[in-house]
Amino acid sequence: MADSPYPHLLEPLQVGSITLKNRVLMGSMHVGLEEDWSYEKMGAYFAERAKGGVGLMVTGGIAPNRQGWLKPFAAKMSNQIEVRRHRTLTDAVHAADGRIAMQILHAGRYGYHPISAAPSAIKSPITPFGPFALSGRGVENTIDNFVRCAQLAQDAGYDGVEIMGSEGYLINQFIVRHTNKRTDKWGGEYEARIQFPLEIVRRTRAAVGPDFVLIFRLSLLDLIPDGSTWEEVVMLAKALEEAGVSILNTGIGWHEARVPTIATMVPRGAFTWVTRKLKGEVSVPLVTSNRINTPEVAEEILARGDADMVSMARPLLADPDFVNKAAAGKSQSINTCIGCNQACLDHIFSNKRASCLVNPRACFETELPKPTAPRGLKVAVVGAGPGGLSAACEASEMGHQVTLFDAQTEIGGQFNLAKQIPGKEEFYETLRYFKGRLADAKVDVKLGQMVGLEELKGFDAVVLATGVKPRELRFDGADHPKMLSYVDVLQGAEVGEKVAIIGAGGIGFDVAEFLTHVDHGEGPNLQDFLSEWGIDESHQTRGGLVPAKQASSPREVTLMQRRKGKLGAGLGKTTGWIHRAQLKKRGVTMLAEVAYEKVDDAGLHIKVAGEPQVLDVDHVVVCAGQTSFVPLQEPLQAAGVKVKVIGGAKLAAELDARRAIREGMEAAIALSQ
Ligand code: FAD
Ligand code: NAP
Ligand code: SF4
Numbered sequence: 001m002a003d004s005p006y007p008h009l010l011e012p013l014q015v016g017s018i019t020l021k022n023r024v025l026m027g028s029m030h031v032g033l034e035e036d037w038s039y040e041k042m043g044a045y046f047a048e049r050a051k052g053g054v055g056l057m058v059t060g061g062i063a064p065n066r067q068g069w070l071k072p073f074a075a076k077m078s079n080q081i082e083v084r085r086h087r088t089l090t091d092a093v094h095a096a097d098g099r100i101a102m103q104i105l106h107a108g109r110y111g112y113h114p115i116s117a118a119p120s121a122i123k124s125p126i127t128p129f130g131p132f133a134l135s136g137r138g139v140e141n142t143i144d145n146f147v148r149c150a151q152l153a154q155d156a157g158y159d160g161v162e163i164m165g166s167e168g169y170l171i172n173q174f175i176v177r178h179t180n181k182r183t184d185k186w187g188g189e190y191e192a193r194i195q196f197p198l199e200i201v202r203r204t205r206a207a208v209g210p211d212f213v214l215i216f217r218l219s220l221l222d223l224i225p226d227g228s229t230w231e232e233v234v235m236l237a238k239a240l241e242e243a244g245v246s247i248l249n250t251g252i253g254w255h256e257a258r259v260p261t262i263a264t265m266v267p268r269g270a271f272t273w274v275t276r277k278l279k280g281e282v283s284v285p286l287v288t289s290n291r292i293n294t295p296e297v298a299e300e301i302l303a304r305g306d307a308d309m310v311s312m313a314r315p316l317l318a319d320p321d322f323v324n325k326a327a328a329g330k331s332q333s334i335n336t337c338i339g340c341n342q343a344c345l346d347h348i349f350s351n352k353r354a355s356c357l358v359n360p361r362a363c364f365e366t367e368l369p370k371p372t373a374p375r376g377l378k379v380a381v382v383g384a385g386p387g388g389l390s391a392a393c394e395a396s397e398m399g400h401q402v403t404l405f406d407a408q409t410e411i412g413g414q415f416n417l418a419k420q421i422p423g424k425e426e427f428y429e430t431l432r433y434f435k436g437r438l439a440d441a442k443v444d445v446k447l448g449q450m451v452g453l454e455e456l457k458g459f460d461a462v463v464l465a466t467g468v469k470p471r472e473l474r475f476d477g478a479d480h481p482k483m484l485s486y487v488d489v490l491q492g493a494e495v496g497e498k499v500a501i502i503g504a505g506g507i508g509f510d511v512a513e514f515l516t517h518v519d520h521g522e523g524p525n526l527q528d529f530l531s532e533w534g535i536d537e538s539h540q541t542r543g544g545l546v547p548a549k550q551a552s553s554p555r556e557v558t559l560m561q562r563r564k565g566k567l568g569a570g571l572g573k574t575t576g577w578i579h580r581a582q583l584k585k586r587g588v589t590m591l592a593e594v595a596y597e598k599v600d601d602a603g604l605h606i607k608v609a610g611e612p613q614v615l616d617v618d619h620v621v622v623c624a625g626q627t628s629f630v631p632l633q634e635p636l637q638a639a640g641v642k643v644k645v646i647g648g649a650k651l652a653a654e655l656d657a658r659r660a661i662r663e664g665m666e667a668a669i670a671l672s673q
Contacts, residue, residue: 005329006295008302013055013285013309015246017211018159020055020099020309023302024323025249025287027313028103028162028217029344030060031363032353034075039085043092044365049316050098053323055309057098058162058215059089061105061169064149065142067117068106068170077102077149083156090157101160101213102153104146108170109179110255117142118173119180119187119196126256139186139196142170146200147207150214160213163200166251171197172219175236178226190228194236198243205244215247215287216240220274223257223535227543234281241282249287249311250275259533259545260578262314264339265423266291267524269301273537274544276306287311293318293337293426295326314344317356317363333436335359336429341574343658349573358430360662368665373399373672377460380405382451382632385413386657387647388465389434390664395463396441398672403459404443407450411435413467414648415657417490421510422517425524453635461642463667464633468626468648468655473502477599486511486623496618497555500604502596503623504561506656509568509579511623516553516586532585553586558615560594560606567592628652644670 004010013020026049033042046057063069063076076082086102093100109118109131117138118131134142150161165171173179174196180187186196197216205214218237222228228236237248252271253261260266268291275288288307292298298310316322318337325334335358343357356362361370376399381392384406392404410416412431419427438445449455456462470485477483484493486507499515501508530537534548561567567590568580583590597605603616630649637643644667647660 004327005331006299006326009295009299009310010327015213015285018099018213021053022055022323023309024053024055024298025309025311026054026057026316027249027289027311028058028060028164029313029317029354030070030348031344032348033363034060034062035073037085039088041363041366043089045363046089046098046100047092047096048320048365050093050096050100052316052320053327054098054316055323056159056213057093057100059100059102061103061107061164062149064104064106064145067111067115067142068108068145069111069113069116070105070107071112077104077152077156078145079152083152086153086156086158094157099159101162101215102156102158103162103164104149104153105164106142106146106170108173110169118170119182122179122181124168124256133182136184136186143196143199143203147203150204150212151207154208154212160215160246161204161208162215162217162249163197163204164217165197166217166219168219168222168224168254168256171200172222172254175219176222176224176227178224190232190235194239197236198239201240201243201245213246214244215249216245217249217251219251219254220278221252221271221535221539222543223253223259223261223545224543225545227254227545229542230277230539234278237278237282241284245284247285247287247309248278248282250289250307252290258577258581259535262290262339263341263575263578264426265524265529265578265582266339267526267529268293268297270526270529272301272306274539276304277539279305279307285309289313291339293339294334295322295331314339314356317344317354318358320362332432333440335433336426338426338430341572342656345574346572357658357661358433360658360665369669370394371398371669371672376400377671378458379403379461379463379671380451380456380459381463381465382456383413383465383467383647383649384408384411384445384447385465385467385647385660386415386430387467387649387660387664388413388463389438390661391463391465391644391646391667392443392664393434393437393441394665394668395671396443398668400668400671402441402443404438404445405449405451405455406447409448411438411445411447417487418510420490421514422519423513423524424510453632453639456632456636456641457639459641461644461671462632462636463664464630464636464643464645464649465647465660465664466629466632466649468652469629470622471624471627473596473622473624475596475598480599482599482603482617482619484619484621486621489621490514495555495621498617499555500558500560500615500617500620501623502560502620503625504559504567504590505623505625506571508559508561508623509571509583511621512557512559512583512588513579515555515557516583516588518552518554548585551582551585553588556587558589558591558617559583560591562594564593626652626655
């Protein structure tokens with residue numbers, strides 16, 4: 001491994017009789033293909049990642065019985081019909097020289113259905129259904145169901161199973177007093193509460209034999225009040241090793257925890273210190289996880305000795321070839337996961353199939369092909385925002401001769417504004433990736449050039465990715481010097497200490513973040529993150545929580561919207577609460593039902609639910625959405641040029657980079673068929 005670019009990351013790992021190619025574990029993600037009748041799409045999805053060189057992959061959670069469903073009719077493994085279905089998947093992975101384990105997940109009180117079961121009948125704060133308490137017989141049956149599920153997974157050709165014991169699911173609910181009030185042998189003191197996971201592991205190991213990989217996902221930091229102490233975690237880890245686990249994987253935070261654990265504003269590798277604390281306490285390999293998204297970060301974590309393997313889940317949605325690219329010394333060409341959750345977790349929480357904002361082919365491997373164009377066309381792409389970048393790279397890789405134009409002197413469009421937002425530094429990575437990909441695909445890039453009809457007439461086809469322009473507002477004083485647009489602010493305009501923001505969509509929230517952030521000048525900082533969210537690094541408290549540090553803000557900000565109801569209701573399902581909580585901590589005032597009357601030297605005159613108010617502010621920043629910017633479509637069509645309009649240029653409403661990038665890819669496919 002001496003001349004390997006990442007010697008620790010790419011070093012093989014022996015687990016029992018199995019040799020894993022490297023130290024990368026693709027962590028479990030429910031992607032919405034688990035419930036498909038045919039597992040062909042799942043097979044294609046995992047086979048692509050196996051070809052990409054991942055050491056060991058773990059499927060999304062599969063329930064051991066109906067009570068353990070995540071939602072009604074969710075995937076489970078309890079009979080031979082299901083085994084046959086899974087064989088399609090394991091065969092596809094093994095044909096691609098990969099290794100895969102099936103995760104067994106019993107949702108317990110997190111089950112989104114009326115037959116959920118838990119140690120005690122205590123409803124979770126994040127589901128509408130109250131669980132029923134398992135009887136003593138019910139507990140025994142559940143353990144048997146875990147064991148049967150593992151045996152069936154073995155029959156289905158899996159290399160192992162992962163028993164999900166973290167994130168607040170059933171096993172975690174048994175471990176912690178707060179959700180386990182039982183008075184029988186499965187409740188009471190800690191030693192009794194951990195018998196449920198220990199019995200599952202002991203009996204599973206006995207049933208599957210010594211060579212089957214048995215991973216246990218252990219909650220190392222619950223991040224809930226009354227969670228486990230560090231001494232308890234260590235006690236359980238040692239007992240699990242004795243009971244027969246082959247690998248311990250790290251779990252951070254229950255789903256009901258009010259602490260961000262994987263969103264983009266969490267610093268990279270923010271929780272590996274927790275795994276490091278367990279090193280030396282057990283001898284089985286330890287896997288660390290959460291916000292590890294580059295080979296450099298992964299290598300540093302392993303070289304430092306924080307863990308024996310790294311778990312990356314979303315980064316392998318973003319780039320299935322992550323490991324092969326790292327091994328080939330081409331980490332600069334990795335499509336980096338930006339931690340946005342927009343197309344993966346947010347889709348799952350909206351009952352949609354997961355994909356990836358930066359890689360729309362993820363989980364759509366069989367539906368978004370990459371055809372070779374029968375006739376290479378001369379294609380112009382106008383606009384080098386996310387939509388245009390995607391269209392240009394895809395079209396060129398399919399065999400067209402592509403020229404990409406942008407009026408700006410750098411690629412990226414609105415991403416150049418987005419990357420200025422504290423916590424969105426990962427957006428730089430997407431621009432780095434596209435820059436390299438444009439060069440590899442030999443796209444002719446012409447920047448600093450605002451193109452019109454004349455420049456485009458000689459092309460066979462034109463993709464218009466000209467994006468959006470900020471909506472202009474009309475009221476008295478709309479041209480007052482106090483008025484600024486979000487573009488002015490993010491391009492460096494001076495902003496006073498008292499600010500009102502019109503519009504509370506994604507950009508309004510981002511601008512509020514930008515204006516209230518205290519800049520320490522060195523990017524995301526782990527100590528600031530831990531103290532801002534009340535995470536106890538010494539882990540002396542139950543659940544690892546301490547009072548959060550009082551946040552300060554350099555400005556007094558009021559964020560407003562016209563509609564009634566909670567501000568930020570339209571933000572991402574898994575990240576909106578973080579943005580709201582963060583701004584509240586910094587004292588941002590949030591006003592709904594606002595009518596904007598006028599701006600003058602006294603400030604912004606508004607009515608809130610009909611009541612007049614004057615906000616004495618230095619500046620009013622308009623973040624009131626956008627309108628499409630597509631001046632060229634009609635003249636081009638009139639000149640007989642084939643035109644495709646994508647991204648913001650096609651529809652400004654509810655535009656995001658996820659849609660823009662996908663439409664760029666679809667436009668290229670359409671030109672090639
Ligand atoms: P744009 O990015 O608007 O790019 C259009 C490009 O076309 C521009 O570079 C422009 O110069 C060029 N152009 C226009 N006309 C011509 C012409 N005639 N000749 C040459 N060039 C021309 N989205 C998310 O999904 N997640 C986020 O977290 C997120 N955060 C954001 C934060 C901020 C502060 C902002 C401002 C936006 C954010 N967005 C986010 C939105 C996202 O950036 C846009 O949805 C996306 O950039 C739209 O892509 P696009 O390709 O359609 O157009
Ligand atoms: P947006 O989400 O549509 O929000 C626009 C805001 O302006 C709303 O609060 C709207 O609320 C208000 N508004 C609309 N018309 C108005 C008018 N005529 N006068 C006054 N207020 C008006 O748009 P955006 O914030 O510009 O964001 C653009 C896109 O970028 C979004 O669709 C989003 O998906 C994406 N984005 C995503 C993120 C993210 O973190 N995921 C971050 C930034 C941007 P009222 O009508 O109630 O006033
Ligand atoms: Fe990562 Fe965002 Fe893609 Fe999810 S959608 S995998 S968070 S880049």
